[in-house]
Amino acid sequence: MSKVAVIIGATGEVGRNLVTELTNSSEISSLIILTRREISFKHPKISENIINFEEIEKLNLPRVNLAYCCLG
Numbered sequence: 001m002s003k004v005a006v007i008i009g010a011t012g013e014v015g016r017n018l019v020t021e022l023t024n025s026s027e028i029s030s031l032i033i034l035t036r037r038e039i040s041f042k043h044p045k046i047s048e049n050i051i052n053f054e055e056i057e058k059l060n061l062p063r064v065n066l067a068y069c070c071l072g
Contacts, residue, residue, distance in 0.1 A: 002029030006061060009070035010035050018068055019046070032061065 005022055009015045010033045022028045023043045031045045034056075039048060051059060 001027075003027055003065035004030045004032065004062065005066040005068065006032040006034065006064045007068045007070060008034045009072065010039055011037060012070055012072050014072070015070035016041065018070060019043075028066075032064065034059070 005028055007015060007018060007022070010019050016039075019031065019033065019039070019041055022031050023041075023045050028045060030047065031043070033039060033046055033048045034051050035048065036050065036053065038050060039046075049059075
């Protein structure tokens, strides 16, 4: 079964490594990234969302199976 994952904090060391692992995983069909700035890593599975974290409650996300927080 394909899963959708969301990552908050994908630009740091831990977040970048997690993005790499999840994009290489056959279990992940889509990866939603929430970040303050654009990431340099591009992949067909990635949907990048540059957001203002002070207004995160306004964010409208689709249903996800996995959520990761890599804020440091």
